[in-house]
Amino acid sequence: MSVPNKSVLTEQIRTEAERLGFFKVGVTRARPLPSEERLERWLADGMQGAMGYMERQAERRKDPRRVMENARSLVVAAMNYDSGDSLRDDPLRGRISRYAWGDDYHGVVRARLEELYRFIRLQAPGASGLCYVDTGPIMEKVWGAESALGWIGKHTNLITREQGSWFFIGVILLDLELEYDAAERDYCGTCARCIAACPTGAIVAPYVLDARLCISYLTIELRGPIPRALRPLVGNRIYGCDDCQEVCPWNRFAVSSTEPAFQPRPGNWMPELAPLVDLGPDEFNRRFASSAVRRAGRDGFVRNVVVALGNSRSSEAVPPLARALTDPSALVRGHASWALGEIDCPEARALLEAARARETDLEVLDEIDAALAHSQEAPEP
Template identity: 45%
Template sequence: MRAAQAQPERLRAFVELEARAVGFDAIAFTTPDSMPAAPARLAEFLSKGRHGTMEWMAETAMRRAHPRTLWPEVRSIIMLGMNYGPEENPLALLDRKEKGAISVYARNRDYHDVIKGRLKQLAGKIAARTGEDVKVFVDTAPVMEKPLAAAAGLGWQGKHTNLVSRQFGSWLFLGSIFTTAEIAPDLPDVDHCGSCRACLDICPTDAFPAPYQLDARRCISYLTIEHKGPIPREFRPKMGNRIYGCDDCLAVCPWNKFAQQASETKLQAREDLKAPALADLLNLDDPAFRTLFSGSPVKRIGRDRFIRNVLIAAGNSGEKELVPACERLLHDASPLVRGAAVWALSQLMERRVFAALALALRSSEEDPEVLAEWEEALPQVPA
């Protein structure tokens, strides 16, 4: 009998000790069969089209819903969490309209790189000690981390569908190690949401059709990160100054009173990304964008999508000083940027001035989506 099987409690203690040594704040154990309700919930989510343009969710649904389909040999799953709690309440930034609000998770290094590196360190130690096989996953893989983490007892999935921890509130990055080792599972946590619906009520775009259900197509995180085209007009005013992701439903959770600031320096907010000025961001060309967001998850959406988001924030800001920068972007190489610039100016300019600008520029515009922006914006410009 292998050492891991002969002394399961020792293995658990070893994993917990080594996990904390490499920087994980929460550790728990479960099995690949511990989330029987998750496949049906995923199927309903997909059947209703609530995944939007995230086709990869449908393409990997079978592997995502059933861990053994992803790796038939897996016997145990180690769920790990790393705290990324912010220094201050991110909701306060929403009142500073001249600043851009970047989601807490994206204000420093890409957590995928940080977490995956630590998972590999830990997995190597487990493999060396047990002789068992291991595989590591972060959320770029088709693994349902939140249901597995809930099954393992790291927390529970709140009414906003995200994991809530009694110790860390909303602020846990998740990763997993699949292994062929037999490790006794932990008990799941119970739902502590009670009658609270703060996360549902605060959502600016009503992205929750019901408690414990999310329609990603209405979610600002999806719209600013995953959505590639022009953002639907109905959502633009509701985005406020959120330029990458949204923390509202996370930040409002009462369980955050027990949260603490991230101890991992790579997950603590960079000073220049805590509240960047929209005026500075509007001037980013592609090289400057790549330099500013080097190592950040923001970099993956590309400069054009990011500037689209910043332009919407500019339009919502009421800051007339941003008009010249927005006007320059009417001549940007990207139709996505030009279209967003049209909308921003329609919100910042007087009707007469905007109409004159439209008269001067519409005739030279060839992209149909940008032309549509001009046509739709003109009747809605404030008098």
């Protein structure tokens, strides 16, 4: 479908997007993915970890026209989520990635994106399109970098000169010809602060992230055990990690979001760890209703909590970890065993010995044995 005045319509889209709360919009042509070989190499190296959907969707990700056959343009819109709040250093409280402090962005951003799509259809009757907010086989960051929206930093997040990287991305595929942007240049230069700041060394090379090492992957996407060698590096991060963005110089230009939905919920900003151990499935779902934190699932989230308690190495963590040793989830019990081994006090060792006598799950028993062995190797406090 053609539009009589592509320039006018494109400017109208930008203006309406700004009214809807998007601070910047990029527009680019639908075509094969410019970095197709990088995606193939990343997948071939297994860096997607257990995210099997990345491989299943690979062919569709390589060209948006495989998602929507008649797609001609991509409108890529950025919505700021930075509340302006900062974290404090308290090992007995959990750190949640700031994008998840408020309401679930999927619903908020998608609603605005669909409103923008309806506006486009009013201006161009008969136009068709699809809206995506981090839920489909669309490489949002790549297409944002192919437009004037921003560039992909060495930490693999999209960065804008106007507001840094604290923003969500929404994409509309359209069967319309629009006026296209020139791609933004890369302004990272020689800076490598994000690479140095990553706690696990997940940024294995500039612009290459090994998800298997990334704390966001470990605490959100990974459904099984967190590798033991990486657990101490997780610290008190119980959902995601922002370290690479926290140190990015471009985030000095960040501004506070005016979107009420992205303001921190009381329970999502530095929550006390101990009570989170006792969250059952129903309470977890109630507490994190309409929150991105639900993606981790109850067992995965409590797994993260007990790892954080272990990393506190505080005697105050022993009582909640004792309760976690009787959790219905073997995943939680196993990580609680490891955590008690990290605290290494007589009470922790006694709890592990008692748990060993009653435990029947082989993987949990292995965790208990490893924790007791670690305890025996450590010097007396």
